[in-house]
Amino acid sequence: MPGLIENLPTNSGDNKLENTISFYKTPSPARFTGIGAWLLTTDHKRIGLMYMAAIIFWFVVAIILGILIRTELMSVGTTLMEAETYNALFTLHGVIMIFFFVIPAIPAIFGNFLLPMQIGTDDVFFPKLNLLSWYLYMLGGVLAIFSLFADGPPDTGWTFYVPFSVSTHTNVGLTVTAAFILGMSSMLTGLNFITTLHRMRMKGMGWMQIPLFSWSLYATAWVQLLATPVLSITLLLIIFERLFGSGMFDPNKGGDPVLYQHLFWMYSHPAVYIMILPGMGVISEIIPVFSRKSIFGYKAIVLSSMAIAVAGSLVWAHHMFTSGMSDVAVFVFSFLTFVVAIPSAIKVFSWVSTMYRGSILMTPPLFLSLCFIYLFSIGGLTGLVLGAAGTNIQVHDTHFVVAHFHFVMFGGTGFAFFAALHFWWPKFFGRLYHFKTAYVAATLTTMGFMLHYIPMFVLGMQGMPRRYYDYLSQFETGNFFAGIGAYIMAAGIFLMFINLALSFKNGEKISQDPWGGSTLEWQSPCPPPLHNFVAPPTAPGYPYDFKAVIQKANEPKGTGGGPS
Amino acid sequence: MNQSMDTTGSRTGMWLFLYTEIMLFGGLFVIYAAYYRMHTMDFIASGKELDMVMGAANTVILLISSFCVAASITAVQQERKKLACTLLSITLALGFLFLINKYFEWGHKFDLGIYPDSPAMEDSPHGRILFFSLYYTITGLHGIHIVIGMILLSVTMLFIFMDKIRADHFVFLENAGLYWHLVDLIWIFIFPLFYLIL
Numbered sequence: 156m157p158g159l160i161e162n163l164p165t166n167s168g169d170n171k172l173e174n175t176i177s178f179y180k181t182p183s184p185a186r187f188t189g190i191g192a193w194l195l196t197t198d199h200k201r202i203g204l205m206y207m208a209a210i211i212f213w214f215v216v217a218i219i220l221g222i223l224i225r226t227e228l229m230s231v232g233t234t235l236m237e238a239e240t241y242n243a244l245f246t247l248h249g250v251i252m253i254f255f256f257v258i259p260a261i262p263a264i265f266g267n268f269l270l271p272m273q274i275g276t277d278d279v280f281f282p283k284l285n286l287l288s289w290y291l292y293m294l295g296g297v298l299a300i301f302s303l304f305a306d307g308p309p310d311t312g313w314t315f316y317v318p319f320s321v322s323t324h325t326n327v328g329l330t331v332t333a334a335f336i337l338g339m340s341s342m343l344t345g346l347n348f349i350t351t352l353h354r355m356r357m358k359g360m361g362w363m364q365i366p367l368f369s370w371s372l373y374a375t376a377w378v379q380l381l382a383t384p385v386l387s388i389t390l391l392l393i394i395f396e397r398l399f400g401s402g403m404f405d406p407n408k409g410g411d412p413v414l415y416q417h418l419f420w421m422y423s424h425p426a427v428y429i430m431i432l433p434g435m436g437v438i439s440e441i442i443p444v445f446s447r448k449s450i451f452g453y454k455a456i457v458l459s460s461m462a463i464a465v466a467g468s469l470v471w472a473h474h475m476f477t478s479g480m481s482d483v484a485v486f487v488f489s490f491l492t493f494v495v496a497i498p499s500a501i502k503v504f505s506w507v508s509t510m511y512r513g514s515i516l517m518t519p520p521l522f523l524s525l526c527f528i529y530l531f532s533i534g535g536l537t538g539l540v541l542g543a544a545g546t547n548i549q550v551h552d553t554h555f556v557v558a559h560f561h562f563v564m565f566g567g568t569g570f571a572f573f574a575a576l577h578f579w580w581p582k583f584f585g586r587l588y589h590f591k592t593a594y595v596a597a598t599l600t601t602m603g604f605m606l607h608y609i610p611m612f613v614l615g616m617q618g619m620p621r622r623y624y625d626y627l628s629q630f631e632t633g634n635f636f637a638g639i640g641a642y643i644m645a646a647g648i649f650l651m652f653i654n655l656a657l658s659f660k661n662g663e664k665i666s667q668d669p670w671g672g673s674t675l676e677w678q679s680p681c682p683p684p685l686h687n688f689v690a691p692p693t694a695p696g697y698p699y700d701f702k703a704v705i706q707k708a709n710e711p712k713g714t715g716g717g718p719s
Numbered sequence: 720m721n722q723s724m725d726t727t728g729s730r731t732g733m734w735l736f737l738y739t740e741i742m743l744f745g746g747l748f749v750i751y752a753a754y755y756r757m758h759t760m761d762f763i764a765s766g767k768e769l770d771m772v773m774g775a776a777n778t779v780i781l782l783i784s785s786f787c788v789a790a791s792i793t794a795v796q797q798e799r800k801k802l803a804c805t806l807l808s809i810t811l812a813l814g815f816l817f818l819i820n821k822y823f824e825w826g827h828k829f830d831l832g833i834y835p836d837s838p839a840m841e842d843s844p845h846g847r848i849l850f851f852s853l854y855y856t857i858t859g860l861h862g863i864h865i866v867i868g869m870i871l872l873s874v875t876m877l878f879i880f881m882d883k884i885r886a887d888h889f890v891f892l893e894n895a896g897l898y899w900h901l902v903d904l905i906w907i908f909i910f911p912l913f914y915l916i917l
Contacts, residue, residue: 195791280728346735354728380735384742392750392856400836403750408852409845414753418746 177585181685197282200683202289203268204583209293210264211652213255220248222645225607229638231628238624240308243325245622249313250299250330254337257564258426260572261433262344262379265579266372270348272676273366275357275694277686280350284343291340295333302329312622314423317404317415317427320653321396328397331390338383338390341429348372357675359694366674366698367456371436374460378425378432382468386422389415413478420471428467430564431531432460434571435502438524441578442506444672445521445702446513449699452505459498474480476547485544492542498533518670519593522579523570526601530566534559537612552622555615558608566604573597573651579654581669585681587663588654596651603644610637671704726890733894739902740864744905751912754849754900760848764865766917768833769854773824774914777817778906784813785903788872788896800879807876810899814869821862825855849851861909864902871895 178200182192193201224244227235236244252558267285271278279285302308309330313318320327352373356365365373392415395401402408404415443450450456472488480488506528515521537559540546550556581587610633615621619630626634668677673695679688755762775826787810794803828851832839835852875895884892 280725281732284732342739346732346739350728350732350737353731354725380739381742384739385746388743388746391860395835395856399855401856402835402848403852403856408848409754409758410849411753411757414750418749421746 160620175680175684175689176453177680178579179319179682181507182334183685192712197278197286198685199278199285200687202285203264203266204571205289206259206263206267206292209289209296210256210260212365213251213296214260215652217248217251217256218645218648220244220251222641224248225634225638225641227624228626228634230635231631239307239310241624242622243308246312247303250309250334252564253426253430254334255299255314257568258341259344261437261568261575262341262348262372262375262429263288263292263393265368265437266344266348266433267577268583269579269676270351270372270554271355272356272679272683272687273369273674274352274360274651275675275688275692276351276355277688279347281347285347288340288343288347291336291343294489295337295340298329298333298336302326302333305329314419315390315393316419317393317396317412318406319475320393321405328394334388335390338387341379342383345376348376351379352376355686357694358694363454363457364694364696367439367450367453367460368433368436368674370457371432371439375429375432376462378429378464378468382422382425382429385418386426389418389422392604394417405613413475413480416475416478417472420474421468424471424474425464425468426654427563428463430568432463434568435460435499437571437575437578438506438527439502440672440674441520441524442509443513443699443701444578444581444670445516445518446510447671447701447705448509448513448518449697449701450505451508451511451699452501455501457502461591462498463495465492466498470495470605473542473547476544477551489542489544489547493539494573496535496539496542503532503535518577519588519590519597520574520670522594523574523577523597526597527570527574530562530570530601530604534562534564534566537562550615551627552620553615554619554621557621558611558615558680561608561611565610570601573600576655578670579676580658581665581681582676582681584659585665586658587665587669588658588662592650592654596647596654599647599650600644601647603640603642603647605640607637607644610634610640615715671701671708673701673704674698726888726893729890729894730897733897737897740901740905744857744860744908746854747860748908748912751853751857753855754846758844758846758849761844762850763917764844765847765850766913769914770824770827771914774910777820778910780813780817780820781847781903781906784810784817785900787813788899792889792892792896795879795884796886803879803892804876807872807879810872811869811876814865814872817865818862821858825858831891857909858913861902861905864905868895868899868902871898871900 178198183196183198183201187195193205196202215281223235224241227241227244252391267279276635306326308325309315309320309323310326311323311325311327315327315331352365352369392401392403396403396405402410404412406412439450439456470488470491472484473492475490476485506524514554537555541550541556541559577588577593614630614633614637617630617633619626619633624696666680668681670677673697675692675698676683678692791803791806791810794800794806828834833851834840834847835855840848840851872895875884875892878891881912
């Protein structure tokens with residue numbers, strides 16, 4: 156094991172960093188011990204880790220549901236389950252993945268843990284509100300579990316489209332309430348982050364010295380704050396509709412179901428950027444560290460994050476080109492969709508340019524980031540096929556859409572989440588995982604991913620609709636290969652998690668930055684002490700200045716009495 | 720940890736929260752706009768069924784209550800604890816009065832058989848059904864906000880008694896006041912949309 160990181164520079168010679176007491180041993184507030192030290196804590200690091208436990212639980216549940224769905228689809232006819240069960244499973248898979256995993260994963264875990272550290276402070280601005288957000292998240296989870304019983308799980312798809320969501324007898328009401336509460340949790344997290352970034356940056360850190368991950372959280376937080384209430388009210392109206400028959404979306408009473416779709420996507424399209432922006436922030440942190448080179452176009456990345464937040468709020472109706480809309484509206488929304496692709500492309504360009512002529516150090520986080528860039532680019536480009544009004548009509552509601560958004564949400568956010576896990580794992584736990592296994596797991600996941608989703612593009616082009624329980628026999632080959640891909644991918648993910656978990660047993664203990672990062676969170680020990688820093692951190696003039704890191708790496712080994 | 724001393728930060732957080740409330744009601748106003756355009760004549764006819772005097776009375780009540788909250792902040796700054804509590808009590812009383820008005824207004828409509836899914840509404844024009852669905856949804860949600868605001872102001876009063884809110888530390892009162900003003904402000908939009916301009 157030690158051999159694996161021999162070439163990595165460490166902040167050797169700083170004994171202060173080694174002898175600090177980590178936040179695991181210092182509960183905050185101090186009067187709580189045992190389990191109470193976790194459940195009643197206001198420490199942003201502990202809250203981040205509590206999110207991690209819950210989110211990974213839901214992630215695994217949704218993966219298993221996904222596997223069941225793909226197994227069912229591997230052959231024509233009934234394989235595992237009845238059609239009703241299938242409808243419930245794809246709904247649950249969607250609801251859990253989106254509301255329980257993709258939206259909160261990066262902001263709630265990594266944002267909570269790292270945002271205060273990256274701006275050199277000791278906590279978020281509203282620590283108690285932060286804990287409340289976690290409890291709201293858990294409450295949403297409990298409600299979602301309840302919705303499985305009584306009248307059975309919802310079968311509407313995660314979009315809860317009317318009129319079906321109003322007329323079906325399954326437990327839509329409870330699930331919608333769960334989504335409402337999760338929305339509140341994410342909104343309050345956003346509120347907390349914005350206030351923290353405005354009021355708690357360390358002395359001397361201007362807006363253009365904030366690390367890019369924090370910037371991306373800032374852009375995300377604004378979308379969370381302003382878009383979520385629209386979803387909340389839409390979901391409330393569904394509940395009213397079911398309880399009181401208010402008729403707001405019922406054509407028999409003059410209501411307009413398409414208006415529901417507008418309101419739903421007014422939130423849910425910006426929500427796509429809630430999901431991807433933090434992922435982009437993660438990649439913007441990892442690439443420069445392992446290229447030992449300042450990020451290319453810092454300001455361009457910052458501006459493109461904000462541009463995505465703004466422009467992403469104006470494109471919602473491209474989900475509805477076939478729902479009935481004026482041609483002018485179709486044209487405008489199609490155009491805006493193409494516009495929003497520009498800032499994303501700027502980021503991809505910046506990442507690749509950062510690596511150009513850098514001194515690349517291959518590590519699992521970088522490997523996963525490269526997978527991210529590749530998969531996300533495919534996802535982004537196929538998004539343009541869907542954004543163009545003409546081609547959209549052809550592939551609307553086919554498996555092409557399924558493949559596209561999985562490439563963006565999973566190949567994008569999912570892989571960014573994996574990369575972040577591998578990058579900040581030593582920061583969280585003071586342990587290194589086994590590198591080779593990490594590479595194997597990442598490769599398996601990526602290969603499985605490709606085998607899983609590429610056939611879906613083809614199936615979609617051939618006209619196989621999404622969400623269908625059964626299909627014509629000509630689609631069988633594609634579905635069969637997709638199923639095999641799903642197994643490989645799931646095996647890769649589980650291997651990844653097992654490898655990370657095993658680091659607690661066999662992993663090499665470290666106390667300092669193993670990567671040579673330049674942002675502030677690496678100035679403190681791994682894991683950090685209660686108040687995050689041993690000595691007040693020094694604000695760098697520019698967050699991606701690697702001069703000191705390179706200098707340290709070039710020092711002859713053995714000087715300064717560094718760690719083994 | 721010196722966040723609690725940073726009153727600007729606390730206020731920033733409160734303002735951000737108010738944005739979310741505006742977006743929440745904004746969604747409903749979007750629906751209002753869409754249906755108003757589709758059923759303009761029905762909306763105008765239904766709007767005439769609402770009691771403008773009741774609506775106006777409630778507007779005045781909320782405006783006075785907002786003034787009382789604002790005045791109570793000044794009172795706390797001048798260390799006039801009793802006056803501040805009196806003003807907040809008046810606010811709470813006015814909040815109650817608003818709800819009582821609303822109760823009679825809704826009750827009257829129920830007596831006439833005007834409520835969602837009622838037999839009497841079945842043959843109504845579509846615009847009328849939507850108008851009253853919106854009316855109940857928006858004023859109902861607003862009513863819930865009034866109740867939350869009243870709870871918040873009661874807690875504030877308790878804090879003034881306990882000297883947790885003082886002349887040098889009154890950001891909680893300010894934020895509770897901001898919330899109350901927002902609830903008032905939303906009513907200022909509801910009143911013309913339903914009672915006045917139709």
